[in-house]
Amino acid sequence: GGTTRSSVTAAPQEAPASSAAPSANPDAPLKEGIKLAFLPKQINNPYEVIVDEAGIEAAKEFKGEAKEVGPSDASASSQISYINTLTQQGHDAILIAANDANAVCGPLQQARAKGIKIVSYDSDAAPQCRDLFINQASSEEVGRSQVQLLAEMIDHKGEIAILSATANATNQNTWIEFMKEELAKPEYKDMKLVKVAYGDDDDQKSFTETQGLLQAYPDLKGIISPTTVGVSAAARYISGSKYKGKVVLTGLGTPNQMRQFVKDETVEKFALWNPKDLGYLASYAAAALVSGQITGAEGETFKAGKLGERTIGKNGEVILGPPFTFDASNIDQFDF
Amino acid sequence: MGGLSLMGRALRWDVLVASLLVAVFVAGSSTTPGFATTGNLSFALSDLGEIALIALAMTMLVVAAEVDLSVASVLGLSSALVGAMWEGGMAIETIIPLVVLVGAVCGLVNGLLVTRLGLPSLAVTIGTLALYRGLAYVVLGDKAIAQFPPGYVALAVDDVPGTPIPYPIALFILLAVIVGVVLHATGFGRSLYAIGAQEQVAFFAGVRVKRIKLLLFVVSGTVAAFAGVIFTLRYGSARADNGLGIELAVIAAVLLGGVDFDGGKGTLGGVIAGVLLIGLLRNLLMLGDVSTEIQSIVTGLLLIVSVLTPRLVSLIRPALKGTPP
Amino acid sequence: MTGPATTVAAPPEESPGGRSARSLVDLVFRARELSLVIALALLIAVTGAVNPNFLSGQGIEDILLNTAILALLAVGQSVVVITRNLDLSVGSVVGLVAFVTADVLASGWGLVPGVVFGVAIGAACGLLNGLLVSFCRVPALVVTLGTLYVIQGVDHYIAHGRQINAVDLPPALLSLGNGSVLGVPYLPLITLVFMLLIGYYLRSYPSGREFYAIGSSPEAARLAGVPVRRRVLTAYLVSGCLAGLAGVLWLARFGTVIGDSANGWELIVISAVVVGGVAITGGVGSVYGAALGALLLTTIGSALVVLRVNPFWQQAITGALLLLAISVDRVLAMRVARLLRNRSRHG
Amino acid sequence: MAAPPTLALANVSKSFGAVRALRDVSIELFAGETHGLAGENGAGKSTLVKTLAGVHRPDSGQVLLGGEPVGFAGPADAQQAGVAVIYQEPTLFPDLSVAENIFMGRQPRRGLGRIDRRAMHARTRELFGRLGVALDPEQPSRGLSIADQQLVEIAKAISRDARVLIMDEPTAALSGHEVTRLFSVAEALREQGCALLFISHRLDEIFTLCQRVTTLRDGAWIASEPVEGLTHDDLIRRMVGREVATLFPKEEAAVGEVALKVERLTREGVFTDVSFEVRRGEIVALAGLVGAGRSEVARAVFGIDRWDAGSVTVDGVTLPAGSPTAAMNAGLALVPEDRRQQGLVMDLSIERNIGLTGLRELRRGPTISRRAERDRARDWALRLQLKFARLADGVGVLSGGNQQKVVLAKWLATEPSVLIVDEPTRGIDVGTKAEVHRLLSELAGQGIAVLMISSELPEVLGMADRVLVMHEGRLAAEIPRAEATEESVMSAATGRAA
Ligand SMILES: Nc1ncnc2c1ncn2[C@@H]1O[C@H](COP(=O)(O)OP(=O)(O)OP(=O)(O)O)[C@@H](O)[C@H]1O
Ligand SMILES: Nc1ncnc2c1ncn2[C@@H]1O[C@H](COP(=O)(O)OP(=O)(O)OP(=O)(O)O)[C@@H](O)[C@H]1O
Ligand SMILES: [Mg+2]
Ligand SMILES: [Mg+2]
Numbered sequence A: 001g002g003t004t005r006s007s008v009t010a011a012p013q014e015a016p017a018s019s020a021a022p023s024a025n026p027d028a029p030l031k032e033g034i035k036l037a038f039l040p041k042q043i044n045n046p047y048e049v050i051v052d053e054a055g056i057e058a059a060k061e062f063k064g065e066a067k068e069v070g071p072s073d074a075s076a077s078s079q080i081s082y083i084n085t086l087t088q089q090g091h092d093a094i095l096i097a098a099n100d101a102n103a104v105c106g107p108l109q110q111a112r113a114k115g116i117k118i119v120s121y122d123s124d125a126a127p128q129c130r131d132l133f134i135n136q137a138s139s140e141e142v143g144r145s146q147v148q149l150l151a152e153m154i155d156h157k158g159e160i161a162i163l164s165a166t167a168n169a170t171n172q173n174t175w176i177e178f179m180k181e182e183l184a185k186p187e188y189k190d191m192k193l194v195k196v197a198y199g200d201d202d203d204q205k206s207f208t209e210t211q212g213l214l215q216a217y218p219d220l221k222g223i224i225s226p227t228t229v230g231v232s233a234a235a236r237y238i239s240g241s242k243y244k245g246k247v248v249l250t251g252l253g254t255p256n257q258m259r260q261f262v263k264d265e266t267v268e269k270f271a272l273w274n275p276k277d278l279g280y281l282a283s284y285a286a287a288a289l290v291s292g293q294i295t296g297a298e299g300e301t302f303k304a305g306k307l308g309e310r311t312i313g314k315n316g317e318v319i320l321g322p323p324f325t326f327d328a329s330n331i332d333q334f335d336f
Numbered sequence B: 001m002g003g004l005s006l007m008g009r010a011l012r013w014d015v016l017v018a019s020l021l022v023a024v025f026v027a028g029s030s031t032t033p034g035f036a037t038t039g040n041l042s043f044a045l046s047d048l049g050e051i052a053l054i055a056l057a058m059t060m061l062v063v064a065a066e067v068d069l070s071v072a073s074v075l076g077l078s079s080a081l082v083g084a085m086w087e088g089g090m091a092i093e094t095i096i097p098l099v100v101l102v103g104a105v106c107g108l109v110n111g112l113l114v115t116r117l118g119l120p121s122l123a124v125t126i127g128t129l130a131l132y133r134g135l136a137y138v139v140l141g142d143k144a145i146a147q148f149p150p151g152y153v154a155l156a157v158d159d160v161p162g163t164p165i166p167y168p169i170a171l172f173i174l175l176a177v178i179v180g181v182v183l184h185a186t187g188f189g190r191s192l193y194a195i196g197a198q199e200q201v202a203f204f205a206g207v208r209v210k211r212i213k214l215l216l217f218v219v220s221g222t223v224a225a226f227a228g229v230i231f232t233l234r235y236g237s238a239r240a241d242n243g244l245g246i247e248l249a250v251i252a253a254v255l256l257g258g259v260d261f262d263g264g265k266g267t268l269g270g271v272i273a274g275v276l277l278i279g280l281l282r283n284l285l286m287l288g289d290v291s292t293e294i295q296s297i298v299t300g301l302l303l304i305v306s307v308l309t310p311r312l313v314s315l316i317r318p319a320l321k322g323t324p325p
Numbered sequence C: 001m002t003g004p005a006t007t008v009a010a011p012p013e014e015s016p017g018g019r020s021a022r023s024l025v026d027l028v029f030r031a032r033e034l035s036l037v038i039a040l041a042l043l044i045a046v047t048g049a050v051n052p053n054f055l056s057g058q059g060i061e062d063i064l065l066n067t068a069i070l071a072l073l074a075v076g077q078s079v080v081v082i083t084r085n086l087d088l089s090v091g092s093v094v095g096l097v098a099f100v101t102a103d104v105l106a107s108g109w110g111l112v113p114g115v116v117f118g119v120a121i122g123a124a125c126g127l128l129n130g131l132l133v134s135f136c137r138v139p140a141l142v143v144t145l146g147t148l149y150v151i152q153g154v155d156h157y158i159a160h161g162r163q164i165n166a167v168d169l170p171p172a173l174l175s176l177g178n179g180s181v182l183g184v185p186y187l188p189l190i191t192l193v194f195m196l197l198i199g200y201y202l203r204s205y206p207s208g209r210e211f212y213a214i215g216s217s218p219e220a221a222r223l224a225g226v227p228v229r230r231r232v233l234t235a236y237l238v239s240g241c242l243a244g245l246a247g248v249l250w251l252a253r254f255g256t257v258i259g260d261s262a263n264g265w266e267l268i269v270i271s272a273v274v275v276g277g278v279a280i281t282g283g284v285g286s287v288y289g290a291a292l293g294a295l296l297l298t299t300i301g302s303a304l305v306v307l308r309v310n311p312f313w314q315q316a317i318t319g320a321l322l323l324l325a326i327s328v329d330r331v332l333a334m335r336v337a338r339l340l341r342n343r344s345r346h347g
Numbered sequence D: 001m002a003a004p005p006t007l008a009l010a011n012v013s014k015s016f017g018a019v020r021a022l023r024d025v026s027i028e029l030f031a032g033e034t035h036g037l038a039g040e041n042g043a044g045k046s047t048l049v050k051t052l053a054g055v056h057r058p059d060s061g062q063v064l065l066g067g068e069p070v071g072f073a074g075p076a077d078a079q080q081a082g083v084a085v086i087y088q089e090p091t092l093f094p095d096l097s098v099a100e101n102i103f104m105g106r107q108p109r110r111g112l113g114r115i116d117r118r119a120m121h122a123r124t125r126e127l128f129g130r131l132g133v134a135l136d137p138e139q140p141s142r143g144l145s146i147a148d149q150q151l152v153e154i155a156k157a158i159s160r161d162a163r164v165l166i167m168d169e170p171t172a173a174l175s176g177h178e179v180t181r182l183f184s185v186a187e188a189l190r191e192q193g194c195a196l197l198f199i200s201h202r203l204d205e206i207f208t209l210c211q212r213v214t215t216l217r218d219g220a221w222i223a224s225e226p227v228e229g230l231t232h233d234d235l236i237r238r239m240v241g242r243e244v245a246t247l248f249p250k251e252e253a254a255v256g257e258v259a260l261k262v263e264r265l266t267r268e269g270v271f272t273d274v275s276f277e278v279r280r281g282e283i284v285a286l287a288g289l290v291g292a293g294r295s296e297v298a299r300a301v302f303g304i305d306r307w308d309a310g311s312v313t314v315d316g317v318t319l320p321a322g323s324p325t326a327a328m329n330a331g332l333a334l335v336p337e338d339r340r341q342q343g344l345v346m347d348l349s350i351e352r353n354i355g356l357t358g359l360r361e362l363r364r365g366p367t368i369s370r371r372a373e374r375d376r377a378r379d380w381a382l383r384l385q386l387k388f389a390r391l392a393d394g395v396g397v398l399s400g401g402n403q404q405k406v407v408l409a410k411w412l413a414t415e416p417s418v419l420i421v422d423e424p425t426r427g428i429d430v431g432t433k434a435e436v437h438r439l440l441s442e443l444a445g446q447g448i449a450v451l452m453i454s455s456e457l458p459e460v461l462g463m464a465d466r467v468l469v470m471h472e473g474r475l476a477a478e479i480p481r482a483e484a485t486e487e488s489v490m491s492a493a494t495g496r497a498a
Helices: A005-010 A046-061 A076-089 A105-113 A139-153 A170-183 A203-216 A228-239 A255-263 A275-291 B003-031 B038-063 B071-087 B092-117 B121-140 B150-157 B167-185 B187-197 B199-204 B209-235 B246-256 B268-287 B292-316 C016-050 C057-082 C090-106 C111-135 C140-159 C171-178 C186-204 C206-216 C218-223 C228-254 C265-275 C287-306 C311-345 D045-052 D075-080 D098-103 D117-131 D146-159 D176-191 D203-209 D232-240 D294-302 D324-329 D339-343 D350-358 D370-383 D400-412 D430-445 D457-463 D486-493
Strands: A035-039 A065-068 A093-096 A117-121 A132-135 A158-164 A191-198 A220-225 A248-251 A269-272 A301-303 A309-311 A317-319 A324-327 D007-016 D019-029 D034-039 D060-065 D068-070 D083-086 D164-168 D195-199 D212-217 D220-226 D258-267 D271-279 D283-288 D309-314 D332-335 D418-422 D449-453 D466-471 D474-480
Touching: A035 A046, A035 A076, A035 A275, A046 A065, A046 A228, A046 A275, A076 A093, A076 A105, A076 B038, A076 B209, A076 B268, A093 A105, A093 A275, A105 A117, A117 A275, A132 A275, A139 A170, A139 A220, A139 A248, A139 A269, A158 A170, A158 A203, A158 A228, A170 A191, A191 A203, A191 C311, A203 A220, A203 A228, A203 C057, A203 C228, A203 C287, A220 A228, A228 A248, A228 A255, A248 A269, A255 A269, A255 A324, A275 A301, B003 B268, B003 B292, B038 B071, B038 B167, B038 B187, B038 B209, B038 B246, B038 B268, B071 B092, B071 B121, B071 B209, B071 B246, B092 B121, B092 B209, B092 C311, B121 C265, B121 C311, B150 B167, B150 B209, B167 B187, B167 B268, B187 B199, B187 B209, B187 D350, B199 B209, B199 D339, B246 B268, B246 B292, B246 C140, B268 B292, B292 C140, C016 C287, C016 C311, C057 C090, C057 C186, C057 C206, C057 C228, C057 C265, C057 C287, C090 C111, C090 C140, C090 C228, C090 C265, C111 C140, C111 C171, C111 C228, C171 C186, C171 C228, C186 C206, C186 C228, C186 C287, C206 C218, C206 C228, C218 C228, C265 C287, C265 C311, C287 C311, D007 D045, D019 D034, D019 D045, D019 D060, D019 D195, D034 D045, D034 D203, D034 D232, D045 D083, D045 D164, D045 D195, D075 D083, D083 D146, D098 D117, D098 D146, D117 D146, D117 D176, D146 D164, D146 D176, D164 D176, D176 D195, D176 D203, D195 D203, D203 D232, D212 D232, D220 D232, D232 D430, D258 D294, D258 D449, D271 D294, D271 D309, D271 D449, D271 D466, D271 D474, D283 D294, D283 D430, D283 D457, D283 D486, D294 D324, D294 D332, D294 D418, D294 D449, D324 D332, D332 D400, D339 D400, D350 D370, D350 D400, D370 D400, D400 D418, D400 D430, D418 D430, D430 D449, D430 D457, D449 D457, D457 D486, D466 D486, D474 D486
Parallel strands: A035 A065, A035 A093, A093 A117, A117 A132, A132 A317, A158 A191, A158 A220, A220 A248, D019 D220, D034 D195, D034 D212, D083 D164, D164 D195, D283 D449, D283 D466, D332 D418, D418 D449
Antiparallel strands: A269 A324, A301 A309, D007 D019, D007 D060, D060 D068, D212 D220, D258 D271, D258 D309, D466 D474
């Protein structure tokens, strides 16, 4: 007997609090003085900061006020203290890059019970705990495109490895799932994923993990590092080692971090979306929610300033767009 | 220095921390809206739950001049185990006792290494800190397990009906009373202080030093594991990296409470005041939109000041000037 | 009444018991470093056998580079630990120095001023710890735990999510981090120099021995007229300076810094020191041991990766090996102590 | 004497909180003279010493060096001024070699100011030669017996070839021939024109060694006078301020059945094949040279150290090896030889220390009754005439002798059936010593079996019904009271016995 997983999951999930909310009024004007709070994974992660600052800028456009608060360690528990605080302070919306999809769920529900709108971005929270997820790019597209990118550079042959962030990072793991699916296709039959290593989004750890990979797998042809910290650390090691030119590296990185390595030909191509647009879109989406333009239901649309009209996809996702590929030809046009 | 001033110091020390606590509370409730609300306080408390629980066991250890740095890892391991077993379809009623048992074993390992081999506990538990955290990853890897039974989650999250006190804190209060009595009023407590101050003397006086130390480590492991269960249910997410690094927070609270790391001195009252002070202050600073950086600076200064003040006082107090430094 | 024991009674002039006792004692002390070297050799041999790459020039170079910074910190830490104190703030100091130095260098400072500046900051932190511990006589653990938080806070405050990239740094610095002379990279050389200097000073100079005296018995040291406060202050100063230098080297090595370099390293450093046979209770051990400890820990880390151990097992194994190291060391010591006892009678 | 005193105190007072350790005390140490210092426990002798050594600063009054006032900022200054001190409690660095302990801060140098180890060890050997000590300069001082520690302290002090040598109860831990060795060295130094201050509770030592003697009572100066023409009783009267009962009053007691039976006890490398019995009402002395293994036997019997072979029986109950708890439950008590490491928790109060051996007895329900704890402490403090301000004071501030009384109290409070006392009167003044002896024989009278380890022959001969003599870790002889003489005991102790 006893309480087991099956006996619990059998019980119906409680419906999202927002389902009771009134239907959307697309023409409602954006309210003024909306109070937004960005809660990144970790306040000293440069990428997150770029996103949030863009979001805070955006808020000015619709005369809202936005701020960024967050923990100095990327742990779910410390993020939760902040959710509670933000709830106490009574904001209109909380924008969160969840460190743990489920851990943040309870507190987020409490916040919504107080009428606070929840928008997750960068890394999603459990769907029933937020109104919207602003997805930098469809996870499937990111995962598959990364593999395609690498494949064409090593013409579909050889051992490859993945250098991820923390073992528990939700977005990383979904992407890796899709990469594996993509690799299962026949055209990749000569490519072999030998290892997934974890750099914990820590520069020095990613650096040494790369060393390890290259020593452990002498025949390694390519590395995918779908995290800005990881890819730059890996690039730095390779550029300074005998492996430069022998091993192909790609992943998700910011132009400023990667520029020197593209120039010294350690890295040929890498991808990313524009993190500023991500923050910008998230900000507008939150405003739209607060103003009642949308409720988070599939098919609703809202205007996201300079990014134009956006439509809410299935289970409350808004997708920023396809990832953009940087290379020597275009990298100098970007500064972030 | 004579015992007089030492005991005096310890006394003034935890009194100081306690009064600081009151000051923070008053300042908070007057200046910061939303601080003194039951909702916030009860959250602030439950946010402290695990640290407070572990601090109880840690106090006894430190009084006996030992330390257990592996507690956070034990917490993580127990969380990972809960996740793995739960996913494996076991009943929560069987999981919890099992996990707590594992915690006891972890403590036992620490204890045996310290008492049988006579290794310094700081060294041993740094080792097991890595080992147990590692095992947590071995157990659960990169998975994060969720959907725990609402009934049990409620036990970890909800308040005792009619009070702003979450169940874990209620448990803590209960245990605190017990530990308080044990530490300050029983022969066992007396022997702890003796062991901490002069282990050999205690041994010569027929105190079962090794057995007692072993017991302390087992208790510490058990409590940490149980804290792990609470942690997991409270966040509704079992992960290998749960509670990463909170051992320092626990130590900070214990030291802030005036327990001397060299053993033999300190009171439980002080420790409780220390835990609450750190917790409430942090909560207060957050509400006041003080950034994380400043928060950690404040925490640090607090630690330093709490030990510095009594020293300076005792240095200038002529009554206490014994041998010149 | 009289048995064989009385017949071997040693005349007071010279005591054979003492002699053999001493050589045994020496053996234990050498054995501390010795057992480390052996463990290291075994580890490298096995790993190398499984994967020759491990012993390739690149492989060796990587290990040396990875060790350099940890070893430097371990050396500094062990000076403090030998005086029966502790410095938990080293990790934060490295982080702060790495970032601030990067900041000033990026803002156009010259290499030398920048490096000096970085080390100076480290020294300042050490001085702070030292003053609090030695002159205010407050428990080292509390103080340095406090400064750990404070310095980390300051670091994060200054960095606040900024990142400083290699491109913004003077090439000279980066070549210091990755360049080498005669195939030996600079970083390990720098560490080696400091280790030898400090180690020799502690062993061969009267003031150096006083660090051991203090750690062995602070009260006795005071009565013997040892300037306890000054030495303890010096210990923290050394630890601080080396942490500062480590911060600079960190920057030189990794090129890119954000606010949290060496975050949480304090425990790793202490592990290295402990594995190196420096008694956490003070008075025993050498900086050589500490450095070896650092080398061993790093090598274990790299070896596990090279041996393709599942990443989830790596940490567990590291922990287990750490425990093994100190246990073996301890058992050995106890064995010898027993021998000593018997010899001291039937010499 | 025309020449000013080498070192002197003029009207010095020193208080510790409430305790007035020295009140307006003056003392003059002259070159070429050995000055004795006598006084009860807590009279202020060690405080005086520490004031001369620059450890304490006087609250009022002056320290005079060669007639000139000096303010020693710390021990270092005093050492610079040529003052060498042997403190009452050994202060060694356990992890450092014996030689380094002796030369810390003054190591012989070679090029570039580096330590010249060879020279250092050579000089240490030479020092030990003078003192007739068989210790290896390069062995760590950890694990040295308290006596060996004391010898190292002496070597340390004389190595400073100082102008002033101060010795605070240096002989307390020593037995016969080390004492004579020490005295000859002291004599030599005195003839070289060194000024010496010598403290001992063994009055005859003062009479043999010193030319002048100063007496303190309760921190106050009583007299400074030449030794010749002075009798023991005069001196005792000055110290105690009253007549003191004659020493060693061991009355005959009815000797009952065997209480402690030790058979073929052996601990590898420390002692071998030790067998003896102690009967109720008996006081059995365990004599021998320092390092003979007496304390080790005691430690093993009480379960501190494990024994490798043999058995220990208390009142017919056979003890397990290595369990003090079991020993205590069987009615055994051990007053250890080293009160700082083994006897007392210095940070704890007097009452807590005395209570430590009775945690079970003091229980009322689950918790300790503070009243019971206090009563137990007060009762014994009074019976032993302990000099204390409050029972809640830390024992750390008590004088050496008073600390020893607390240790005794702590163990007597367990009302043992077998009492082992290791150097029970070490550092205890005549008055108290008589008291302790009276106590021991009283206990024996009550049918307690007493095993007394002592390095003091008069004590041994005075107190013991039987004398067991150890040599090189073996029982060398068992001498009944009637035949026990200085000669018989010493010859057995030095292995000359048949
Ligand atoms: N550091 C201290 N703090 C407080 N009181 C002290 C301190 N040192 C000594 N005393 C007190 O001063 C008095 C004199 O102590 P002192 O050690 O000088 O006696 P003593 O003559 O050496 O006795 P003994 O012969 O037993 O060694 C005692 O009452 C003791 O309790
Ligand atoms: N705590 C200890 N650890 C290791 N060795 C010790 C210890 N105490 C004594 N010894 C050694 O054991 C031998 C016996 O010492 P012990 O103290 O038993 O001699 P003793 O006959 O009691 O003389 P005394 O008690 O006067 O010092 C000595 O060689 C001493 O160096
Ligand atoms: Mg004295
Ligand atoms: Mg003895």
